[in-house]
Amino acid sequence: MGTLWKCTGVFPRGGPTESTTNFPARHRECLNKLRMELRPLVMCFALCVVYATSKPTEKKDRVHHDDPLSNKEHDDAENFDYDHEAFLGQEEAKTFDQLTPEESKERLGMLVDRIDEDKDGFVTVEEMKRWIKHAQKRWIYDDVDRQWKSHDLNEDGMVSWEEYKNATYGYVLDDSDPEDGFSYRQMMARDERRFKMADLDKDLKANKEEFTAFLHPEEYDHMKDIVVLETLEDIDKNGDGLIDLDEYIGDMYNQDGDNTEPEWVKTEREQFTEFRDKNKDGKMDKEETRDWILPSDYDHAEAEAKHLVYESDADKDGHLTKEEIVDKYDLFVGSQATDFGEALTRHDEF
Incomplete structure (x- = not known):
């Protein structure tokens, strides 16, 4: 059971109850993890079958929404915490809080050189938006x-x-497929189809950007x-x-002999x-x-990019x-100077 538990740890983000749009990627992670540890492949197969045949007892969300840019309140009259996290990402924003204003300006200047993609000396709203999206997706x-x-x-x-x-x-293609119909060959064919779609120049080789599109297709139009x-x-x-x-509801909810549906299931039927x-x-x-x-969600990155440009132009x-x-x-x-009270607290701690 220890190996199986470790294998479940490789599932990205929401874990095994999350949308299975990237289900093959989870198998890949499991296979790679166990291969590197030289554990028996049958353990990986057991996990994959369990995942493939089980249904969640709580609602599964397949809808792809962008995560919020920040959980802070967006109120520039109070502070710029929201803008800092939107522009840098949550973790990176914390590092700037430790800097002096001079250090902060120096590092920001270096970031501007990266944001200015066409190197024309100007940062446009579109370049700012792409930077914000990049900062927010650093985990990818x-x-x-x-x-x-x-x-x-x-x-x-x-x-x-x-x-x-x-x-x-x-390591697995030479093995015969299990009796329940699960097939690594089918999984590989599905991966190959996705790989070829990500491979824009059709040379069957992926550069870093194409490989990113293959692993995280929901991020690319x-x-x-x-x-x-x-x-x-x-x-x-x-x-x-x-x-x-029935397929729509069955993907989200396993009735399992209980005739009393949760209220959210009735809502999903409607x-x-x-x-x-x-x-x-x-x-x-398909459409x-x-x-x-x-869904065509409100584009928070675009709104923040326009806000930052307007306020700084x-x-x-x-x-x-x-x-x-x-x-x-x-x-x-930001920097220590923009959060003076917190800077004093840190100083007292030292």
Whole structure:
């Protein structure tokens, strides 16, 4: 049981009750973990089967929402804590709180050089938005860096499909498939399809950005179709390419002989009938599934980017110079001087 418990620890973010859109990635993590530890592969298989055949007793959320930029109140009249975490990410924002104003300005200036992608000397709203999204998704890039090391086997700065296939499935493809129908070959075929969609130049090799799109397709517009397709395949049990009401509810809730449904299940039935099934044919097609799992949410990163540019744009020309950003460093990053009371507390502790 110790090995199984350790294996469950590799599930990203919400754990095994989270959306199974990235279900194959979880198998990959399990396989890689156990292979590195030289544990019997049958243990990994046992976990995968348990996960694949079990249903959650609490609501499973397949909808992809962006996490909030910060849990702080956004009130610039009180402080800029929200802006600091939105611009830097929560953990990085803490490091700036330890700096003097001079150190803070210096480090911010170096960040501006990275934000200015086209190196024209100006930061636009679009560049600011992309930076904020990058700062908020730093955990994704950490995950990619970790996996990159174990898959770029020849260290040429690329991960080919052959490298990925051999590193992930090389130890199990020679085994016969289990009787319950679970198939590593099917899983590999699904991975190959996703890999090829992420591989924009179609050379069957992924650079770092393409590999990121492969591992985290929900973060890339050109990968949204595969997110929808994989979700639909997960839920569609009768193989008709559609999701009916029973499949929709069955994916979220296991009745398990209990005729008394929780209130949220009744609400989901109503949601399916009234809102999910837009053409009222009793089933969700690909477009209806897309509208469900990939809603057009309010773009918090864009709103914050516009806010930061507006507040810092001294000459009101619609974009920012490095000088304009550094002059308003307290809005972007802060320092000990912008939180004097907390700085005094830290000093007393020392």
